Amino acid sequence: MFVLELTYTQPIERVEELLDAHVAWLDAGYAAGTLIASGRKNPRDGGVLLAVGADRQEMERLTAADPFVTGGVCAYRITEFTATRTAPALEPYREQI
Template identity: 70%
Template sequence: MFVLELTYTAPVERVDPLLEAHVAWLDEQYEAGVFIASGRKNPRDGGIILAVGDDRAQIEKITAADPFVTGEVCAYRVTEFIATKTAPELERFRQQLAG
């Protein structure tokens, strides 16, 4: 599982015109089963996305296609973790430690 932290690198006035395209990109990733939660940070200086996948390179490729990235208004920090414990509703995303 991955925590994707977006940090705006430009003023919100440059971010807002790209918001509709960003939301469409989010919707595509939800439909593909990659994203399971997302939202703005408070204060509004970026956002957080929870993503599932086995391949960090695939996740980084997905984040590179975000209109916020291609529009040069945000940067991503990708943190991979092993979700060994979850709420019952997220049981299908539980992972086992190797070895």
């Protein structure tokens, strides 16, 4: 499992211009089963996504396609972790060590 943390690198007004395209990108990630949660950080200086995938390279490809990245308004930090415990609803994502 991966935590994808994005931080805005441009003013929020520029981010807002790309928001519809970013939401469409999120929708595609949910439809593909790659994204399982997402939302804005508070304060609103970026966002956090939970994702599942085969490896870090897949996450790098995913984040590189985000309109926020292609539009030059954010940078991602990708953190991989092993989800050995989950809430019951997330049991399909539980991993073994």
